[in-house]
Amino acid sequence: MDACHDILRTVFGYPAFRGPQQAIVEHVAEGGDALVLMPTGGGKSLCYQIPAIARQQAGHGITLVISPLIALMHDQVGALHEAGVSAAFLNSTLTGDEAYQIEQQLLRGEITLLYAAPERVSNARFLALLDSLFERGKLGLFAIDEAHCVSQWGHDFRPDYRNLTVLHERYPGIPRIALTATADDLTRADILERLQLEDARAFVSSFDRPNIRYTIVEKKDATLQLLRFIEREHEGEAGIVYCQSRKKVEDMAQTLVDAGIKALPYHAGLDQKVRQTNQDRFLREDGIVMVATIAFGMGIDKPDVRFVAHLDMPKNIEGYYQETGRAGRDGLPAQAWMGYGLQDVVNQRRMIDESPAGEEFKQVMRGKLDALLGLAEATDCRRVRLLSYFGEPSQPCGNCDNCINPPEIWDGTDAARKLLSTIYRIQQMSGISFGAGHLMDIVRGKKTDKVAQFGHDTLSTFGLGASFSETQLRGVLRQLIATGAVGLHKVAMDNGHSFDTLELTEGSRAVLKGEVQVGLRESASGPAERKSKRSARLGAVVKAPIALDSEALLRYSALKAWRAEVAKEHNLPAYVIFHDATLAAIAQRAPQSLDDLQGISGIGAKKLEAYAHEVLRVVSLQ
Known part of the structure; x- marks a missing residue:
């Protein structure tokens, strides 16, 4: 862990681990399998990047990171380069010669983290490359990012993730870490089973994002x-x-x-x-x-x-x-x-x-x-x-x-029973079902052409819900549909379009009998008058992530402008160079020397070497 703490400080510029990061890093760096559930913004990437560097320094070889998006690979590799870490990706944006050069670097042990999409992992050429690294003892860690993609119960299922079991079967003994920000109990169990990580240690952070x-x-x-x-x-x-x-x-x-x-x-x-x-x-x-x-x-x-x-x-x-x-x-x-x-x-x-x-x-x-x-x-x-x-x-x-x-809460039970009773009576009278708008018109007593055409103004429930607003009735109907007390039936039209009609279900009975209460929130979300576009035309005020006085705010604004130029030169997002919080801390401290920059969160050794003099120059001009 001394090595991991040193990497955290000198490479990434952070003084201490956050939350469960230290326990995860220690477990994975020592060769343990892990399932990590950590909210977006919680620092998941450090949980495999630091063990990757530590394991390569200890002679265990490269880390393969399974990442689902080309754009993400590009930015993460760029961020690692900015921090002084040797990283690369293999994807369809590379020419054949570029891909060959990276493969040779891998075989020479010159790369610490390699990013690849799940589709590539089952490719015969790629597996042959991994075979060669494995035989030489140069495979150090597998990191499976966005691991919820492996589960059919997850919100972004990707069949190619199912093939990642090959990593465990073909390369036994190589530790694996699967990471995701979102998984309920069902999805979590599916991830463990599909990736054969049943024996992995699970690290479940708080899902809370209080900000x-x-x-x-x-x-x-x-x-x-x-x-x-x-x-x-x-x-x-x-x-x-x-x-x-x-x-x-x-x-x-x-x-x-x-x-x-x-x-x-x-x-x-x-x-x-x-x-x-x-x-x-x-x-x-x-x-x-x-x-x-x-x-x-x-x-x-x-x-x-x-x-x-x-x-x-x-x-x-x-x-x-x-x-x-x-x-x-x-x-x-x-x-x-x-x-x-x-x-x-x-x-x-x-x-x-x-x-x-x-x-x-x-x-x-x-x-x-x-x-x-x-x-x-x-x-x-x-x-x-x-x-x-x-x-x-x-x-x-x-x-x-x-x-x-x-x-404010109101009891929608009476309104719910009137809606259900009306659906029943429409069906009895007409033998067909109708949609939500027509139902609302009947219950609220609106004698539209359609209501009159079908004689629905003669129903005993016509106008019984006149005291309810359409917003209230739609809220009640929304809840009835959601709970299954009202069913939907699609009706095809001659023009190729279709619409949904409403039907009673088994779940309707309990509501009609008054055995189920329907409580709803009062609506308070009506549209308000648009604000004048005057302020938008005047331009946005520079906002800093921490409170800064007027002089510090000028320094912060100048630093952001300088960062934008550097990011454009490097073809990277600005935050890869420095986060806003780091720029704000610099602006607040108003450094006059290299020593003044030491200890500011987000400035590692490589970034200090690369940018310190320019940062000091920008600050001195304000």
Whole structure:
């Protein structure tokens, strides 16, 4: 551990390990297998990078890191080079000659960490390379990042991860560390079984990210609600907005641009060069908002993402937690904002029901969706609910929307019974089912052309729910669908389109009899007036991660400008050179000499050698 502590200080520039890092590093460096569950931003990469360096120094050979994304490999290898560590990747971006040169470096023992995608691991040529290293005793460690991808119960299942059992079977005795930020008990057990890590030591960190404020609102005008959120709370700051469809991504990105917000689209349907350019801009420029499908985000290491917004409900809590965890990786205050509505529940239910998967899988997915809806509808602390899902007890956080502004609760049982009774009577009268909008019109007593056409204004329940708002009734119906008390049936139309109709289920009976109470939160999420774009036109104020006086803020701004130039020269994101927190600490200290830079977190020996004189020059000019 003395060697590992020395690597932490001199290579990475950190004075001490955080949380369980020390125990993990010690266990893996000594040759033990490990499963590591640690929240995004918790420092997972150091848990294998430090053992990799220590094991090579001790003569055990190279570390192979399984990483699912080319962009992530590039940035992590670049960050290691900045820290003075020999690292490389083998992927499709290399020419044949470049790949051959790296293979030769590996065989000569000149590389400490090699990054490769899971697809490459089952490649015969690559396995032959590993065979050669193994025979020479030059394989030191296997690190499997984003390990939840191996599980069918995880939120990002990738079949190629299943082939990683070859590492254990073909190279016995080589320690393995599997890492993920998100896995419930079911996913965790599947990871251990699929990767044959049953005997591995599990390190489960707290899932809590206390710097993230969770806010979930009911959709009324989602576009206006999102614009209000960004303009009022995160003007000029980096963020991610997740949408379910590609079209919605492009439309929302354009809407944000029209509102004076620097926004870019990202989805799998865009040209590869466009996707790469947009991702590079997001990583390398300040204040970009990326509007994306879930195709974007895994492995995004940008530390200063100040918010993650969901305009559509994810499939489950694991996906939600993984995606919101991309905010505030630097530990500074960040927000997770989500808008949800009845259509989200309908869409997610339909996707599960129409899936070609087996019934067991569908049941698990329904349970996961119900847990997410429970989080959305919760009237108590969001964080307590979220952590409870991962089996972690906690106390009310005082930092989520429900803790800050406790919602009013109303009893929706009577409204639920009226909705169910109306569905029953429609079926009895017409012999066919109808959708949510038509149901609302009947219960609220709105005599539309469609209501009159089918004679539904003569139903005994017509107008019985006139005292309820449509928002209230939609909230009740949303919960009935989520709990299975109302079923969905897809009806195909002659024009090729389809729509969902509502039906009673076995679960309807208990609600109709009054045996089940339906408690809901009062809605308080209506769209507000847009804020003037004046402040956006004036430009964003420079914000530092710690309190700085006016002179220190000038130094911080100058350091950021200098860092941007260096990052551009090196073709790396700015945070790979120095994190904002490191620049802020430099600006606060106002160093006059090399000695003054010693001990600032994030400045290792290589970076001190490479950048100290330039940093001192920039500081002296302010």
